[in-house]
Amino acid sequence: MKKALGALFPVLTLFLVITVTTSCTKxxxxxxxxxxxxxxxxxERVASxxxxxxxxxxxxxxxxxxxxxxKMTGTFVETLEQAAANLGWKVVWTEEVGWGSQIEGLLxxxxxIVGSPVWANPTRASLTTLSRPVFYSGIGIYVRKGDxxxxxxxxxxxxxxxxxxxxxxxxxxxxxxxxFPLARRxxxxxxxxxxxxxxxxxxGKADVAFAEPYFAAxxxxxxxxxxxxxxxxxxxxxxxxxxxxxxxxxxLKQALDVAIEELQNSGFVDExxxxxxxxxxxxxxxxxPYRVVATR
Numbered sequence: 102m103k104k105a106l107g108a109l110f111p112v113l114t115l116f117l118v119i120t121v122t123t124s125c126t127k128x129x130x131x132x133x134x135x136x137x138x139x140x141x142x143x144x145e146r147v148a149s150x151x152x153x154x155x156x157x158x159x160x161x162x163x164x165x166x167x168x169x170x171x172k173m174t175g176t177f178v179e180t181l182e183q184a185a186a187n188l189g190w191k192v193v194w195t196e197e198v199g200w201g202s203q204i205e206g207l208l209x210x211x212x213x214i215v216g217s218p219v220w221a222n223p224t225r226a227s228l229t230t231l232s233r234p235v236f237y238s239g240i241g242i243y244v245r246k247g248d249x250x251x252x253x254x255x256x257x258x259x260x261x262x263x264x265x266x267x268x269x270x271x272x273x274x275x276x277x278x279x280x281f282p283l284a285r286r287x288x289x290x291x292x293x294x295x296x297x298x299x300x301x302x303x304x305g306k307a308d309v310a311f312a313e314p315y316f317a318a319x320x321x322x323x324x325x326x327x328x329x330x331x332x333x334x335x336x337x338x339x340x341x342x343x344x345x346x347x348x349x350x351x352x353l354k355q356a357l358d359v360a361i362e363e364l365q366n367s368g369f370v371d372e373x374x375x376x377x378x379x380x381x382x383x384x385x386x387x388x389x390p391y392r393v394v395a396t397r
């Protein structure tokens with residue numbers, strides 16, 4: 102027994118040395134390499150500074166900027182500034198951004214939110230955080246006045262003989278590619294205006310164009326009786342107009358969603374939209390989230 106214990110003594114001694122050494126190393130490592138501090142979320146910074154930094158791009162009537170005074174106006178401007186005020190925050194409009202650089206600026210922390218309307222789609226939803234829609238946009242199908250080829254059956258647009266006016270990368274272009282792949286696209290550059298797209302239809306260079314009624318109304322004011330919307334009662338599609346934030350900001354989204362919903366339920370958003378509409382129902386309101394039970 103004593104031999105056995107004697108033989109084990111050096112092993113036990115070595116074990117104790119290793120254990121103590123390892124323990125000391127871990128303790129020393131913990132002291133010299135503390136756990137990284139938790140990164141402050143966008144919401145935490147906004148709540149702390151009471152300031153919401155907003156990027157923007159001009160998109161009437163949601164956001165317009167006076168070139169002389171720099172003052173911002175529009176449906177999205179009024180809604181965001183009032184929602185922020187109700188949260189105790191102030192909106193600071195920081196920089197103008199392009200369509201392709203919005204998400205990059207959010208990731209680089211140059212601003213907290215894109216204050217112009219962004220249409221919700223699966224790609225944006227996977228890369229960013231989107232607010233609840235402030236309102237919806239219906240996309241109309243515009244043809245030359247008197248053209249009734251597609252009135253009863255929109256599927257007839259999906260034909261190689263049909264020409265669709267589009268702007269590269271714009272939503273109408275994506276709709277044309279996805280839903281009417283057989284039709285020919287009359288493509289305009291990204292710098293083209295929506296009125297130029299509608300002009301292609303008026304002039305006979307294209308048969309169809311997809312656009313929001315608000316922009317078509319402005320075109321028709323200058324070119325009365327030239328085109329007509331064959332989807333006035335049932336839009337080709339509807340798209341939610343949202344604010345866009347960096348991915349992974351649920352608390353910021355919740356705060357804004359509740360503030361926006363309050364403005365919708367109180368009639369604030371409806372009143373703002375009515376002031377900017379050229380014609381009734383150019384913008385679709387968000388449905389009220391309740392129902393009235395009929396009384397006997």
